Amino acid sequence: MRFQGSGWWQRGIAILCVYGMLAGNSWGQAATPASPSQTQSASTAPRLQFEMPKSHNPLDAYSPDTVPEPQLANSTRLVQLVRDGKLYLSLKDAIDLALENNLDLAIARYNLPIADTDILRTQAGGFFRGVNTGVVQGTPGGGVGGFGTGAPGAGAGGTSSGAGGAGAGASGLVQSTLGAGTAVASYDPAITATVGAEHQTTPLANLQIYGVPSLQLNTGQFSFGYLQAFPTGTNISFQFNNNRQSTNSPFLFLSPATSGMFRFTIQQELLAGFGFGPNLRYLRIARNNKKISDIAFKDQVIATVTQIENIYWDLVSAYEQTQVNEQSSAFARQTLENARKQLQLESIPELDVMRAEAEVSKRDQDLTVARTSLELQETLMKNAVTKNLSDPLLEAMPVIPTDRMKTDQIQIVSPIQDLIAEALQHRPELAETEVDLVNRQISRKAARNALLPSLSLVGFYGGSGLAGPLNPLCQGCTSNVPVDFAGALGNTFNNSSPDYYIGLNLNLPIRNRVAKADQFRSELEYRQAELRREQLKKQVRIEVRNAQYALQQTGARVEAARKARDLAQRTFEITGKEQELGAGSSYQTLTAQRDLSLAALDLVSAMTIHEKAKVELDRATGTTLEHNGIQLQDAVDGTVGAASP
Numbered sequence: 001m002r003f004q005g006s007g008w009w010q011r012g013i014a015i016l017c018v019y020g021m022l023a024g025n026s027w028g029q030a031a032t033p034a035s036p037s038q039t040q041s042a043s044t045a046p047r048l049q050f051e052m053p054k055s056h057n058p059l060d061a062y063s064p065d066t067v068p069e070p071q072l073a074n075s076t077r078l079v080q081l082v083r084d085g086k087l088y089l090s091l092k093d094a095i096d097l098a099l100e101n102n103l104d105l106a107i108a109r110y111n112l113p114i115a116d117t118d119i120l121r122t123q124a125g126g127f128f129r130g131v132n133t134g135v136v137q138g139t140p141g142g143g144v145g146g147f148g149t150g151a152p153g154a155g156a157g158g159t160s161s162g163a164g165g166a167g168a169g170a171s172g173l174v175q176s177t178l179g180a181g182t183a184v185a186s187y188d189p190a191i192t193a194t195v196g197a198e199h200q201t202t203p204l205a206n207l208q209i210y211g212v213p214s215l216q217l218n219t220g221q222f223s224f225g226y227l228q229a230f231p232t233g234t235n236i237s238f239q240f241n242n243n244r245q246s247t248n249s250p251f252l253f254l255s256p257a258t259s260g261m262f263r264f265t266i267q268q269e270l271l272a273g274f275g276f277g278p279n280l281r282y283l284r285i286a287r288n289n290k291k292i293s294d295i296a297f298k299d300q301v302i303a304t305v306t307q308i309e310n311i312y313w314d315l316v317s318a319y320e321q322t323q324v325n326e327q328s329s330a331f332a333r334q335t336l337e338n339a340r341k342q343l344q345l346e347s348i349p350e351l352d353v354m355r356a357e358a359e360v361s362k363r364d365q366d367l368t369v370a371r372t373s374l375e376l377q378e379t380l381m382k383n384a385v386t387k388n389l390s391d392p393l394l395e396a397m398p399v400i401p402t403d404r405m406k407t408d409q410i411q412i413v414s415p416i417q418d419l420i421a422e423a424l425q426h427r428p429e430l431a432e433t434e435v436d437l438v439n440r441q442i443s444r445k446a447a448r449n450a451l452l453p454s455l456s457l458v459g460f461y462g463g464s465g466l467a468g469p470l471n472p473l474c475q476g477c478t479s480n481v482p483v484d485f486a487g488a489l490g491n492t493f494n495n496s497s498p499d500y501y502i503g504l505n506l507n508l509p510i511r512n513r514v515a516k517a518d519q520f521r522s523e524l525e526y527r528q529a530e531l532r533r534e535q536l537k538k539q540v541r542i543e544v545r546n547a548q549y550a551l552q553q554t555g556a557r558v559e560a561a562r563k564a565r566d567l568a569q570r571t572f573e574i575t576g577k578e579q580e581l582g583a584g585s586s587y588q589t590l591t592a593q594r595d596l597s598l599a600a601l602d603l604v605s606a607m608t609i610h611e612k613a614k615v616e617l618d619r620a621t622g623t624t625l626e627h628n629g630i631q632l633q634d635a636v637d638g639t640v641g642a643a644s645p
Contacts (some may be wrong), residue, residue: 051113052120074386074394075100077640082397089381090402091312095628096640097385098308099301104136105635106387108300112636115293117602122282125187125229131293135303135433141380142310177522178439179285181446182273182454185229192225210249219258220244231279233269238262238516239345244485247471254468258485260492263462263499271452274474277442278449285439292435299428308384309615309628315381316401317608318374321601325370328597329363335590336360346454348586357585358596385468405607413548417619423544424537426622433533440526447519451578454507462499477608540620547620554610561599561606568592 053065083087089097099105111132118128198219204210223241230236239262246256273279324592336356378399382389389395394632413419424430465487466481482488489496509515575592579585618624625632634640 027450034240038187039612045335052116070106072387074388075639077434078386078394085393085397087382087394087397088402089315089385089399091309092628093402094312094381095537095630096307098304099630100638101385101387102304102308103141103302103387104139106638107136108132108297109137109636109638111293112297118286118289119283122286123187125184125231125279126282127184128282128286128289131289131296133292133296135296135300137303137307137592139304139307139384140383141377142307142314173528174525175436175529177447177518177525178443179282179446180271180443180518180522181278181281181450184279184282185235187224187229187231192223192227194221194223196221209251210247211251212249216248218246221244223459229275233274233279236265237265242485248473250473251472252471253474254466254481255471255473257466257468258488259289259464259466260485260488261462261464262492263460265458265460267459268457270455270457272450272454274449278446281442283447284442288435288439288442292432295428295435296430297430297636298625298632301632302428302619302622305624305628305630306619310612310634311377311381311384312401312403313405313608313611313615314378314404315399316405316611317604318370318377319401320371320404320604322367322374322595324600324604325363325367328593329360329367331593332356332360332363332590335586335593339586342586352585352587356590359590363594367488393579405604405611413551416545416548419544419548419617420541422623423540423621426626427540428622429536430533430540433529435535437526437529437533440522440529444522444526447515447522450515451512451519453509454505455500456505458505459502460500463492463495464497464499465489465493467491472597499605506546543620544617547617551610551613551617554606554613558603558610565596565599565603568596572596 053060077093077099077100078087081093081097111514117175118131122128198217198221200217200219202215202217204213204215207213221241221243223239225240226238241261243259244256249255266273336353336359339348339353339356342348343353379395381399382394382397386394445478465488466480467484467486469483482491572589572592572595575589579589615624620629
């Protein structure tokens with residue numbers, strides 16, 4: 001029977017095919033928009049250091065890609081900063097070296113292309129694997145973070161991972177329904193093909209059916225299939241089967257008989273699983289996860305730079321404390337030498353010499369402690385700004401900090417509301433939370449769609465054809481079919497033997513408890529995340545206030561320590577003059593010099609704490625990169641400009 005009404009059917013198939021193809025060409029561009037104030041724009045997103053290779057060769061899809069081994073050689077900047085066997089470092093040099101060599105950053109740098117792999121797999125309909133949002137803290141020294149549990153921890157640590165946010169269960173949050181919804185089919189086309197030949201011999205009990213005692217069949221088969229799904233909820237398939245069979249039976253009219261058959265099927269979801277929302281949710285979440293990965297990398301850079309600054313000021317402190325102790329020890333030794341000479345002249349009692357010897361011993365001990373502390377801080381600094389310390393010369397090389405803490409530059413604190421507003425705008429954790437809420441909103445909508453029954457519009461159209469010469473063993477057989485394969489192929493596609501169907505498939509789950517539970521759970525998780533966002537904002541406010549208070553307090557401590565040092569300096573000068581005039585003793589002068597050394601050490605400690613307080617205020621307000629003139633792209637590339645002279 002011919003299908004006389006094929007016009008509307010063919011037009012309908014054509015419309016659905018075009019609709020599906022257009023969806024397949026444009027679906028990759030659809031994504032949930034995010035506010036520019038909440039996420040990085042595409043123009044400011046960091047470029048990748050490692051990217052998956054791209055090729056126009058279709059066979060490249062079946063070959064593995066490799067990632068080069070990590071480069072463990074230190075950057076050339078390190079060599080440029082070595083003079084006379086010593087490493088001279090300014091704060092900017094230390095930060096630049098860290099951006100190029102620090103292993104915490106090197107480890108975190110891989111998270112950027114890892115996030116891109118999620119985009120690639122979700123473009124094909126695969127489920128996202130999630131991104132790492134933690135901060136790597138494998139560099140010892142220079143603790144990061146101030147008041148509040150949300151601040152990164154100090155010293156060596158690890159990472160915390162999650163899928164597009166804080167991770168399941170992290171910070172009291174649950175996000176087990178992230179990505180929930182109807183199943184997503186693969187958007188990558190698939191081709192199937194089967195080619196084979198079979199010889200079959202079947203013994204028979206009688207000759208009435210086939211006319212031979214043993215039936216022999218020689219069958220050749222070729223089949224071809226094409227499958228593809230589209231993010232509109234559309235699935236198409238095409239099947240084309242061919243068969244050639246010869247036999248030894250005289251009762252079969254055609255031998256060899258050639259047959260062909262094709263079927264084009266299209267299925268469109270109408271309720272659950274319909275439209276771009278549920279079918280592109282993985283891709284949209286993966287793209288948002290990429291934004292989160294970029295923000296998390298910025299957070300890593302802030303944490304690492306903050307740590308480097310703290311290590312640097314600890315190094316400066318140890319260096320200046322060593323200088324103070326060296327001067328104190330040298331003065332004590334000179335005083336002892338003078339006392340011994342005066343004892344020989346019998347101008348002072350022996351008790352003064354014994355006191356001077358005790359003071360030398362005490363100050364030598366302090367000097368040993370200061371020098372070993374300096375060596376430790378030098379090691380921590382070299383570890384923080386290098387990829388490896390395998391060179392014995394580098395490992396033993398002294399580090400000379402060229403920047404100094406200045407007591408006359410006490411930072412004026414900005415109004416607290418300005419600092420809080422700056423922190424709410426720049427803190428990476430808040431930006432991550434905003435993007436995470438967008439992901440949860442996508443999952444909420446998909447979970448609501450999954451509540452609907454499954455209703456599919458299904459239709460297919462096909463045809464078949466037959467050809468073959470008359471069986472020479474068949475006496476008196478006649479046939480009106482073509483004799484060659486071309487004839488069978490023509491009949492397959494000329495609508496002479498059509499096969500068509502259109503209908504609806506309905507799947508109506510009774511009670512629907514799984515989908516109901518998932519949908520309500522997604523609502524609960526979204527509201528929970530909203531509370532977490534507000535909690536983070538409150539925490540940021542407290543961290544900023546605490547950093548501001550610390551800056552004010554340490555500034556006052558510096559002022560007091562400076563005045564105490566100046567007073568001790570004046571006292572030492574007076575006692576020295578009195579000793580020269582014979583009105584004072586060497587012990588009084590030695591005591592005054594010891595008080596001066598202690599006051600100088602206290603000033604160094606106060607200035608170090610004040611510098612760290614400024615570093616913490618930058619971290620708390622999220623302005624570490626801006627205040628240090630750091631371009632995020634330099635951290636992504638692992639290469640900064642030329643070394644400072």
